[in-house]
Amino acid sequence: MKNRERFFLVLLTIFASMFLISFYICKEQYAQINRMKRIIKAYELFAMGKYPEFSNYVEQNRLNELLYLKKDLQKRLFLDYYANAVYHFNLGNYAEAADLFKKALEQIESNDPKSSEILYLLCVSLTNANRLGEARLVLEQSIENMPNTPFKKKVMELLAEIYKKQGDHDKADKILKGGAK
Incomplete structure (x- = not known):
């Protein structure tokens, strides 16, 4: 029985580790998706000619990759x-x-x-x-x-x-x- 308990303990540890890794990856992907949504919104503001709103939006959301558009x-x-x-x-x-x-x-x-x-x-x-x-x-x-x-x-x-x-x-x-x- 001890071997069986060890097996399940190792198996549970592996599943818990896999869950934590997948949760971390999912959290990172979710943050990247939200950032891309903010970048798309900034591009929309720029394309519609709403320049003051675009400028404020870029600053508020720290979208450094769009600073060239601000210049x-x-x-x-x-x-x-x-x-x-x-x-x-x-x-x-x-x-x-x-x-x-x-x-x-x-x-x-x-x-x-x-x-x-x-x-x-x-x-x-x-x-x-x-x-x-x-x-x-x-x-x-x-x-x-x-x-x-x-x-x-x-x-x-x-x-x-x-x-x-x-x-x-x-x-x-x-x-x-x-x-x-």
């Missing part, structure tokens, strides 16, 4: 915001264009060569939307750090124009003569 996302968002802003600007919807130019500026680095052009168009939009105070503030804060581009002179002229519209002719003359604000 590409900034370029896409910039192009979308910029194209829509120019569209509204050309239609004369300056308030809407200004909001979209702001969003486009948020998507690129401040030292990007395109930032000067967008900043200029933003301030023209603000000026045409009669938001002179906001345009003046944006220009005053960014003019010192603006790289030397063809738009820097236009920005200076626009700031002088805003000063004139607000009755500050001394500052306007100083800028037009090449001085600092």
Whole structure:
């Protein structure tokens, strides 16, 4: 009987070990399936153009394998915001264009060569939307750090124009003569 008990004990140990191994494998497979479901959901958000939701979803679920799309996302968002802003600007919807130019500026680095052009168009939009105070503030804060581009002179002229519209002719003359604000 002792041999028989040993046999069953060994057999039960083998079955228990096999159960634990299969449970562990199943648990791993279940975790991988859930991760794949989250990745598919993220791809769906990206494909549907829901970029802010996509970005938040990738961060919340730590989907590091999709970070390359997040970098590409900034370029896409910039192009979308910029194209829509120019569209509204050309239609004369300056308030809407200004909001979209702001969003486009948020998507690129401040030292990007395109930032000067967008900043200029933003301030023209603000000026045409009669938001002179906001345009003046944006220009005053960014003019010192603006790289030397063809738009820097236009920005200076626009700031002088805003000063004139607000009755500050001394500052306007100083800028037009090449001085600092």
